[in-house]
Every structure is written in C-alpha cells, then in structure tokens.
Amino acid sequence: MSPAAGASYPPSLKDEESERLVEVVKDWTVGNGLAVRPPPAIVSAEADPRGVLATSVPVTLFPSPFPKVCFEQAKAVQTAYNELYARISQDEEFITQVTRDVIGGDDFIESLWSVHVKVQKEGYVQPISLGLFRSDYMVHQEMGVAEGQEQSVPQIKQVEFNTIASSFGGLSSRTSALHKFLAATEYPLLESVAGQGPYDLPENTSTQGLAAGLQAAYKTYGNSELGHQTCVIFLVQGGERNIFDQRHLEYELQRSSNAPVFRLPFSKILQQTSIADTPKRQLLYRLPSNPSKVFEAAVVYLRAGYGPGDYPNTADWDARYHVERSNAIKCPTVLTQLAGAKKVQQVLATPKPSSQPAELGRFIQEGSKDFQEIWQTFTNIYPMDTSEAGLAARKLALDPEQCQKYVLKPQREGGGNNFYRSAIPPYLKSIPESHWGSYILMELITPPPVTNIILRNGELEQGGVICELGRYGACVWNQKTKEILYNEDAGYLLRTKGDQSEEGGVAAGFGCMDSVNLV
Template identity: 50%
Template sequence: MHSLPYANYPPFISREQEEYVLSTIKDWSIQHGLTVRPSSSFVPGEVDKSGVLATTAPVTLFPSPFPESCFRQAHFLQTTYNELYAAISNDEVWIEEVMKGLIEVDDFIKNLWKVHQSVKEEGYVQQLSLGLFRSDYMLHAPSSHELPSLRQVEFNTISSSFGGLSALVTSLHTHLLTFTDPSAHLAYPNHPLFEAREAGSANSNSQALPSDATINVPPVNDAVQVLQTGLSAAHEAYASSKSEPKLPLCILFLVQDHERNIFDQLALSSTLKFPVFRLLTSQILSHTSIDPDNHLRPLVYTPPSSPATRFEVTTIYLRALYAPAEYTSAESWSARLHLERSAAIKCPGVLSQLAGCKKVQQVLTSISPDHVRRFLPNASQSTLSSLRSTFAPQYDLNPNSEGLAIALDESRAANHVLKPQREGGGNNIYRTAIPGFLKSLPSKEHYRSYILMELIHPPAEAKNTVLRSDGTVISGNVISELGVFGACLWRQGERTGDGATRSGFEILHNEGGGYLMRTKGKDSDEGGVAAGFSCLDSVLLY
C-alpha cells in the first residue's frame, strides 16, 4: 500500500496547466519573499554590480507524499534529540575523547579545539548556550515490500538554515491546493492525495479550513516561531547589561559576505521584538569590542551606520563560520576566539559545533558503551528505542576495523557513503568511489577524518517537478529529505574538580517544531539547497 502514493504521483499536468502553475509560483514567490540572491552562474556579477536582484528560490511544483507515522516520529523525537546534543555539548571530556583522533589529522577540528582551550584557560564567563538545531531524515524503503522507516542523515548544530523559506513553501503549496476555494482547487489536476484526510489526522492545517473543506494540505509549518522563540529565550535569559554604563541590548546574526540566502535569515530577524543586527564575518573585529577592564567581558557592537551608538550583544547566532574556507587567515581565527571568550550567548559555541561532527553521530550508534542512555538517563525505554531506530549503521575507519574493511572493498563499499567532519554539502564520497579516494589520501592516518555510513534507500518510485532559480523546469524521479527544527537553551553548570565534569547542567527551554523538506534529482547524491544540489518542498501526509 505504501507505494501507491508514489506510483501515480504527481498527477499528469498538461502544458497549459504547468504554465499556469509556474506563473503562479514565480509571482507568489516574489510577492512573499520566497527568494534568494541569484548565483553568479545565472546572473554574472558584472550584470548585478549593485546587488539589487533577487530570484525565486528553487521549489517543487507539488508537495511530496510523506507517511504520517514517520512525520509524527520525527517531530516527537526532536526535543529528545535537543536534550541529547545539549548534554553532549555539556561534557567537555567526552567530546575531547571523541575528537582526539580527529585533532591529530584535521586542522579545522584542531583549530576549533584550540579556541575552546584558550577560552577555558582564561575562564568562560557565559554558562548559557543556545542551540537552534535541525535533525535531517530520509525515508528508508530498501524494497517495495517494506513500509518506509525513518533514518537520520545528520544532526545540525550550526547554521541550521531554511526555517524561514520552508515555511513559505508550505504556504505556497497550500495556496495552490486551495485556489480558488478550499473545497474545489483549480491550480492542480485532481488526485486522491489531494482529498481531505480523516478527522484526527496530523494535518493541523485542516483545522484552519472551512468545515466543508475537501482538500488535503501540508501540515502547518511553525519553523519561524520555534526558532524565534529560542532566540527570544536566550535574549531574555541574558538579563541585563554587564557594561558600565549600561547599554541597550541586541542580538547579532553573524553572516557570510555575499550571502545568497539572506531572505531566509530576514524571515527570522525582521519580526523579533528587540534590536537585531547582521554582521559580516569579515567585520567582527572592526565592529565589536570587549572592554579589557571589564572582567565580565560583555561584547559591544557599534553599528557602522551610527558610530556614536553602542549595543551590548546578548546572543550571537552563527549563520556562518561552519566551513574551513571561511577561516581565510589568522585574523579569522582571532575573530572566532574573540566571540567565544565574550559574555554573549553563543548559538552555537565551539563545543556545540564540535558536537555536530559526523564522528559524534557515528559514536552514538554504539550499543556498548551505551552513550545515548548515558546522556539521556531520564528518557523512557520506548523513546530511546524510537530514537535508536533512526540510526543508520555507521563505522569508524580505525586500523583493522570492520568499517575500514568495508570501505576498502569496492563491492561492499557500494552500499555506503564516506563522510568528513564538514557542513554545507558537496563533501561526501559515495559507493565505489570510496576505496580509490581513501587510497589517494596522504597517509592512512587521515582515514580517521572520515566515518562510513550505510546508504539510506528512499522510495524508488517518488517523482516530482522542480522549478530551479534560473527558470529551468525538470521532472523525474526524486529523493526527499525531511528536517525538523528544534530550539534548546541550557546552562552548562559549574566545572568541578579537575574540570572533567560539570554540575548544575540545566535545560531552560526545549522545543521542537517546523520542518524543512528538500527534494533533489535521484541521481544527485548531495542535498544542500544553498550548495545548489536540491530545492525546497513541503509534504502531503498519507
């Protein structure tokens, strides 16, 4: 039965119908800000020297089918995953033990650890940490005879993007499904998946429709509210100014130069009830300062538009500094250290960023020792079982390990992906390319920089049509990935004894909700929207 939604979906659409839907998507997207800055391959820099242009974000023409049970499971687990990664971030010794092998061969990880060590030596002045997380999943359906199950692709602890635009895609698809009347849509051809679902379904959008509605629409997407509530919780928890004299408070969004995904970020910042400023990573040291005579180390921001005005930063939200290429000089690392040693609440701090490494995800799959139970001592057995069921088999590449044997055997590697400790898309090595890639590394010591993960096999019959940002329309078999957002604020607690453990760890805010659906062509292994591999989508539950 589970293959039924994919076998004849999406419905056949004539050229005239497709032109109408495409025209509606383009106009609606520009009207509502479902947009990105154009890539240089689409609009060369010399054409848009002033940076005034925007284009529609890449989207699917239809929402993609997704089983309700898996959708519910992903949302149910989010607060547990939040707690798990907050607890990991709280355990410096455990992180160091996991990172030890990476620090020896991965300069990026080594330099992040050096930042932490430098601040630890001086003394941390901020015990609060904020995580705006996203847990990414794919449906696993290795055969047409098995019901799809949920498998985690990765857990993102830094720059978990597209909360703003994903909510807009949900609204776009809902608009198309309910135009011009919730009980008689005109934009799409008829299809059984578009019919109203039974009362009590997870589709909470149905509650907002007239009682005679006969349309199945995507579930409400409250990603923006969840992420904003997390930022507000951190801002309020910071309490009052630590400067002398007291300064007004603000939040900083730390962003990349030439950021294309600016409208997704503005969806979060533009409606918060307190000052929010965007700061380029290249301007950290020129526009922020820490008074050397103030032992509390408040971070002070001076807007370039008003040099006489100063704000104290309560929270730094990193939408940048997750990739080695962003650290172009020693000054870049000095800027990261500058932020880390300040009193501002970091989202994330260095330890939380390291907790998001693929190596941590791999170690968590171990049954003995049971790291998951260690970090979640109060979780029920059923919750832990549900969480563990989302783990795909993963391996380290230590000498004489099973993982290394698989990775070097072309026939066995064909069902696996090799992952480095990197974010942002475009970094993984797949299938039969794995053995040759490993043999090309400078030495076997560098094997430790990677983990091996068994491939997830999504439903083979899934199809959709995609409108890319350059206007290209592509139809065919697709793979979709569901991300669920979470916001978690916690107090690290005080170090005890030799600093190996912390007491007083406390979660102050923990919420999950909202989702990102990304869809890509079946032949594309990578999944990052910003990296150009996939497009934004929403879901229709079945």
C-alpha cells in the same frame, strides 16, 4: 486517501496548466520572500553590480508524498534530541575523547578545539548556551511484522544532526504556505483528478519556532549592567545568497521581541566589536553607520564559521576566540559545534557488545522512551580508525563492490563534502592513511521512490526525486548547572533533489525546497 498514494502523482499536466502554475509560483515566491540572490550562472556580477536582484528559490510544483508515521516519528523525538545534544556539549570529557580521534587528520576540528582550550584556561564567563538544531532524516523501508503478516514498515533514519547554521527555517515555512495556497486556489482547477486533492499539509512554524529560541536566549541574558541597549547579532558570510532565509528570522525576532538585530560579516568581527574591560567581558557592538551607537550583544547567532572557508587567516580564528570568550550567549558555542561532528554521531550510533552499555546511555537513560526513540533513528555508521570496527570498515570502503552501499563523510557542515560509492576507494588512496580516522563510513539510506516536478530557474524538471526531512529544535541550557531552560520543537524542512544527485544543497544548486503531503 491522498492523491499522493496513487501512481498518477504528481498529476499529468497539459502545457497550458504547466504554464499557468509556473507563472503563479514565480510571482508568489518572489512576492512572499521565497527567494535567493540569483547565482552568477543566471545573473552575472556585471549585470547586477549592486546586488539588488532576487530570484525564486528552486521549488517543487506539488508537495511530495511523505509517510505520516515517519513525519510524526521525527516530530516526537526532536525535544529528546535537543536535550541529548545539550548534554553532549556539557560533557567535556566525552568531546575530548571524540575530538582526539579526529584531530590528527583534521586541522579544522583541531583549530576549533584550540579555541575552547584557550577560553577554558582564562575561564568561561557565560554559562548559558543556545542551540538552534536540525536533525535530518530519510525514509527507510524495513520489513516488519504486523498482525502476523509481513509488511513494509517505513521508518526515518538519521542522515546527520546539525548544531551550527541550521539553514532554511525562514524559507521552509513559506514553502509550506506556497503549497497550501496552490492547494486552495490552483490544484482544484486541474483537469487531472489526482491533482485536485485533498491534500494533507501540516502546519509549519519553522520561522516562528527558531525565532522563539533566539527570543528565549535574549530574555535569559537580561539587561545590560553597563547601561547599553542589548541586541542580537547574526554572524554571516560575505555575499550571502541565501539572505532572505536569514532575514525572515530577523524580521520575526524583531516583531516578537522588539530586539535590535544586526548582521555582522564574520570577517568584520574584530573591526566592529570590542570586549568590555570588566570581569564579565561583555561583547560590545558599534554600529558602523553611526559609531556613537554602542550595543551590548546578548546573543550571537552564527550563520558562518562552520567550515574552513570562513577562516582564511589567523585573524579569523582570533575573531572566533574573541566571540567565544565574551559574555554573549553563543549559538553555538565551540563545544556545541564540536558536538555536531560526524564522529559524535558515529560513536552514539555504534552498538557495543551486550556486556557493555551503549554510548548513548551516557546521556539518555538506557531503556527509557527517549533512548528507544532516538536509537530507532540510527542507521549503520562505522569508524575509520584502527580499532577492530574501524579496520573492518576500511575493508568495506576499499572493496570496489561493497563500497557501493556506503558514503564516506568528513567532519564538515554545509554539503558538498562527502564521497559516495565508487568514489570512496580512490579518494582514500589519495590521502594519507593517518587521516582516515577523521572520517566515518555510513550505510546509504534507500528511500522509497517518489516523483515530482521541480521549478528551477524558470525551467521544469520532472522525474524521480529523493526527499530529506529536517526537524528543527530550539534549546537553551546552562552549561554549569546542566539545567534545561527552554526546549521546543521548531517546525520542519523538506529538501528534495533529483534521484541522480548525491548532494542535496539548495543554495549550492543541487536540491530544492519542498513540503510534505502526508500519506
């Protein structure tokens, strides 16, 4: 039996034990790249004008207990999810229908759609797409029947599916390595028997798995017809604090494939790239440090461009169009990014009358194993439009008591965009009713209580926590032929936050990195 199954987990620590663990974790995290650039609240720009400092990522002192059955459920369904979202991105008619429902109240989605329409008119030149996905879940306790007796059966329920900038793959594998290191060297020294182990810590190859997806796309692109050396471009935000997470993927890709990898700020796309005057419209990258060096971009991996903040002016939308119309393999294309909209998740998860097939059956054969496994991960999600279901959801959202069970979500990635419980009615009343249809209403998932100790900025925080499991997937497919060329599970992420926090963003300062201790 794992120590996490007992009431004394995490173990009670003496002051001397806490001090030792803090020192060990601080050094290990920086020494092994489990780090971020420090936030301004810790180190001001004046104190670090050249941005040379790094600090430990917020992390749990112990791996959090997580039901093994739920962990295996998420792992087993990931390749089916990869294929599902590849198929959604291929179904322009479906994306058109879904996008039409939200465009009236969401300028960002409308602008993304406009990029696709513009490229479609002149014709796409690159049929290959790459998806580096992450499906996020929480554990949900449901009453079930086993051997004639009622018992609580834990299941995972999907929070969201990310099709763009699915972060923390580079740091997640290192967090797992940290906890394995502590389990081998430090936990056995604790006075508390509960803390000494044994621990069930699964292997986590998220860095290698995501890099392998990039490598698969890079190989699929092939050699340059123009005689240039091919490369992979990471499109990034300026002043990125979560840089080491991205760097670990770069280093792994360079190690495994020898592909040149370059970081290009989203705001510099038009200055540092050009499109060849050929029918294929190859994307050419000129190295700023040596302009005589010209590379052909085989793959463009977007770690920026997922929210309105990356498009402050028209030139930024021109830059996205510039990349989209090129021959580079995009991760993601605009269509794949739109496939990750919350509205798509809602449409897939909403049951229809028994006389009508579920929308999920449009992509995965209804009644198949993949269909059943995906369907089991869905929670209750409702539209906020003027349909019968949408009008019923509006009543729930505006009711001061009923709204306590829900979260209101816009079509956004990156965290910090949602409205929870009692914040929902006043927010809805503050925006035009014509915009309500661009939101979804999702039933809150209530995970079982877990406690842990978080080390954040050198300080320990102990108490109740909420854990969110992310499962990575890598998929390469052909939009024209519908062929799936590569489809693999790519490791996991566990993010943990205090149980009083609504948002879980690690880089935003809400959550922390964690790993699973299977129970």
